[in-house]
Amino acid sequence: MARYTCLFTVAAPVKSLPSLLSKTLESCNLDVIYDTGDYMMAREIPGHVSYAKLVTVEVLIDKTTASDAGIRMNFVVKNEELPLQVENHCRKIFDLVNQAVIENDHWQLIESVSG
Numbered sequence: 160m161a162r163y164t165c166l167f168t169v170a171a172p173v174k175s176l177p178s179l180l181s182k183t184l185e186s187c188n189l190d191v192i193y194d195t196g197d198y199m200m201a202r203e204i205p206g207h208v209s210y211a212k213l214v215t216v217e218v219l220i221d222k223t224t225a226s227d228a229g230i231r232m233n234f235v236v237k238n239e240e241l242p243l244q245v246e247n248h249c250r251k252i253f254d255l256v257n258q259a260v261i262e263n264d265h266w267q268l269i270e271s272v273s274g
Contacts, residue, residue, distance in 0.1 A: 171266035
């Protein structure tokens with residue numbers, strides 16, 4: 160199973176973060192399938208790759224310390240594909256999501272840590 164993680168801290172209005180995050184994930188061809196306000200799950204739209212390669216993105220939003228000056232989000236990008244090559248489908252989607260979060264004009268990126 161391929162699995163990539165990243166932690167972002169962004170400055171954005173707390174109330175509008177879920178909709179901004181949803182639009183960011185949708186811009187990466189991901190469909191938000193679950194949203195509780197502090198947890199969001201999005202899945203790659205089927206049809207372009209095999210079922211085992213379909214990517215799921217989970218986002219945990221740390222609401223305990225969230226303020227307009229800084230909100231921490233933990234991203235987990237994963238699929239059932241074995242990461243036998245460095246350049247696999249899951250890694251490509253992970254890079255796409257990272258780039259979308261970093262380049263988003265609706266918030267200010269404070270910190271980014273990949274794991």
